[in-house]
Amino acid sequence: MKVVVIGGTGLIGSQLVARLEEHGHEAVAAAPRTGVDTLTGEGLAEALAGASVVVDVSNSPSFADDAVMDFFRTSTTHILKAAADAGVAHLVALSVVGTDRLQESGYFRAKQAQEELIRASGLPYSIVHATQFFEFVRGIAASAADGDVVRLPSAKIQPLFSGDVAAAVGRTAVGAPVGGIVEVAGPETFALDELVRVGLAAQDDPRTVVGDPQAPYFGARLQEATLLPGPDAHLATTRFADWLARQN
Numbered sequence: 001m002k003v004v005v006i007g008g009t010g011l012i013g014s015q016l017v018a019r020l021e022e023h024g025h026e027a028v029a030a031a032p033r034t035g036v037d038t039l040t041g042e043g044l045a046e047a048l049a050g051a052s053v054v055v056d057v058s059n060s061p062s063f064a065d066d067a068v069m070d071f072f073r074t075s076t077t078h079i080l081k082a083a084a085d086a087g088v089a090h091l092v093a094l095s096v097v098g099t100d101r102l103q104e105s106g107y108f109r110a111k112q113a114q115e116e117l118i119r120a121s122g123l124p125y126s127i128v129h130a131t132q133f134f135e136f137v138r139g140i141a142a143s144a145a146d147g148d149v150v151r152l153p154s155a156k157i158q159p160l161f162s163g164d165v166a167a168a169v170g171r172t173a174v175g176a177p178v179g180g181i182v183e184v185a186g187p188e189t190f191a192l193d194e195l196v197r198v199g200l201a202a203q204d205d206p207r208t209v210v211g212d213p214q215a216p217y218f219g220a221r222l223q224e225a226t227l228l229p230g231p232d233a234h235l236a237t238t239r240f241a242d243w244l245a246r247q248n
Helices: 011-022 044-048 065-086 106-120 134-143 162-174 192-202 240-246
Strands: 002-006 026-030 053-056 090-096 125-130 149-152 181-185 208-211
Touching: 002 011, 011 026, 011 162, 026 044, 044 065, 053 065, 053 162, 065 090, 065 106, 090 106, 090 162, 106 125, 125 162, 134 192, 134 240, 149 192, 162 181, 192 208, 192 240
Parallel strands: 002 026, 002 053, 053 090, 090 125, 125 181, 149 208
Antiparallel strands: none
């Protein structure tokens, strides 16, 4: 099976390409550095020729409201047209648990727009909703930092290892289209502020994490369960402490 991975050179995409190849599939990493530009459409038709599945795990280079919306609308429109022209049988996109509950955030409004374009396309599709990755704990801290103080709410979060995300996306890609959402999350639930506190301490980051119920998460206010998956989510097995231990 030929699977084209849009964003195939990134954190998730590179692991996904490797996993697909290990299972005997022809995996094509489609990204600007491999000659595929989804913002202009350059190289898309050539990359998708003969493909059975296209997987979009790409991300915007800018999280500014207008830029991220333009990225996902433009890129997704080009991908959908190229996939339809190529007769692709399954389109898979990676998105985020809680996207529809985080619409105060420009980033999540853009992800919602991406999902709506896919649903309206008429193509057989699956959308994988993942919780936040372990690898982005420092990114969460950076987004919430004021000098040496990081302010975050104690809303619950169920993060997971990026390799487990790639595995879930891979399983979905080689399966039948679900015409809806598949959720994947980590095996443990944390308070968001405590997750970041533990993650920074393990990396000898001296910043202080302060619990603040009014602090936003990438521009959105959180309720207790905003970031949590539903009861039918697939739970990965890698624990945060075990992942942290491997980083040293």
